[in-house]
Amino acid sequence: MGEHCPSPLLHPPLTPLQRIDRIQSTLSSDLDHLFASTLLTLIFNPAKGKEKDKAPIITTEGEKAKLTADLTECLRTYDVLGLWRDAEDVIRREVVRAFVKKVSLGRPIFHAWYS
Secondary structure: OOOOOOOOOOOOOOOHHHHHHHHHHHHHHHHHHHHHHHHHHHHHOOOOHHHHHOOOOOOOHHHHHHHHHHHHHHHHHHHHHOOHHHHHHHHHHHHHHHHHHHHHOOOOHHHHHHO
16 A cells, blocks of 8 residues: 555654754754864874874865865854854864873873873
8 A cells, every 4th residue: 555654643743943943953063063074184184094094185275275264164153153162062072182182192191291
């Protein structure tokens, strides 16, 4: 016969506010991902060792300029949306964590600071 359609009682339709929240959440997640990947590419390139397979290597000034423009647009978007804390969280989560790992070389961070 025809396709089985789930009962509307199991999944009631979303209210307009729920739809807006879902869209905003998706856009925010996409913005965080774009911001993090652009920032990491600019900061940690050219990639070396194991990381070389994960990150593109910036080969021209034009590529660097495009990444810088993308980063600027991300920051403007965070500003327009009032999501500066989200941008700060991305920096903390991606950049600071990578730096701490690099500095500590696998040792607890306090040991690296006081060695």
